[in-house]
Amino acid sequence: AQRVTQPEKLLSVFKGAPVELKCNYSYSGSPELFWYVQYSRQRLQLLLRHISRESIKGFTADLNKGETSFHLKKPFAQEEDSAMYYCALSPYSSASKIIFGSGTRLSIRP
Amino acid sequence: EPEVTQTPSHQVTQMGQEVILRCVPISNHLYFYWYRQILGQKVEFLVSFYNNEISEKSEIFDDQFSVERPDGSNFTLKIRSTKLEDSAMYFCASSGLAGGSYSYNEQFFGPGTRLTVL
Numbered sequence: 001a002q003r004v005t006q007p008e009k010l011l012s013v014f015k016g017a018p019v020e021l022k023c024n025y026s027y028s029g030s031p032e033l034f035w036y037v038q039y040s041r042q043r044l045q046l047l048l049r050h051i052s053r054e055s056i057k058g059f060t061a062d063l064n065k066g067e068t069s070f071h072l073k074k075p076f077a078q079e080e081d082s083a084m085y086y087c088a089l090s091p092y093s094s095a096s097k098i099i100f101g102s103g104t105r106l107s108i109r110p
Numbered sequence: 111e112p113e114v115t116q117t118p119s120h121q122v123t124q125m126g127q128e129v130i131l132r133c134v135p136i137s138n139h140l141y142f143y144w145y146r147q148i149l150g151q152k153v154e155f156l157v158s159f160y161n162n163e164i165s166e167k168s169e170i171f172d173d174q175f176s177v178e179r180p181d182g183s184n185f186t187l188k189i190r191s192t193k194l195e196d197s198a199m200y201f202c203a204s205s206g207l208a209g210g211s212y213s214y215n216e217q218f219f220g221p222g223t224r225l226t227v228l
Contacts (some may be wrong), residue, residue, distance in 0.1 A: 044201065044219040087155065097155040097166055098217060
């Protein structure tokens with residue numbers, strides 16, 4: 001079964017503290033993994049994808065195929081990071097559906 | 111920067127009525143998608159559309175649903191006879207041609223239409 005699991009519905013950390021949003025996936029092949037973010041009153045937007053190995057807004061995510069995980073990390077949280085974060089996978093390359101996790105609401109306390 | 115737009119932002123309808131949700135994808139994109147998110151639940155894939163036909167659909171996308179690209183700019187989702195459980199946020203997305211360094215082609219999402227079925 002194709003599934004993305006985000007165990008935390010809400011994560012609250014202080015500004016300047018490290019952040020880790022957990023994500024595990026279930027897929028028999030080699031999917032592409034992403035993190036999408038939705039800031040308050042804004043649309044869903046791609047934050048980063050595993051294939052690019054980029055750091056976006058200080059966030060990184062490493063794909064661990066052995067543990068089927070793709071956790072999102074940031075060493076020092078900022079207040080503007082408060083948002084809803086969705087881990088997602090795409091089963092195929094090119095144009096394909098996205099399978100989303102249930103999302104984690106990240107709240108950064110000042 | 112070009113964006114996906116959706117109208118209306120909120121649609122209220124009576125159970126059993128037909129609704130049409132409209133989307134204008136980014137102009138040079140070729141792949142179009144609909145997703146929905148029931149309140150408190152995850153975003154779910156409904157359908158993808160390419161070259162004027164459905165390329166993939168989920169189990170949710172039953173005979174009550176249809177999609178159409180009636181002209182060169184709009185992409186619509188029609189629900190023929192709405193049910194209470196169709197109440198959700200509906201997101202349209204579009205993506206362009208795959209290519210470049212990455213096999214995945216980024217999907218750009220619209221702001222969503224909130225459908226409320228009474």
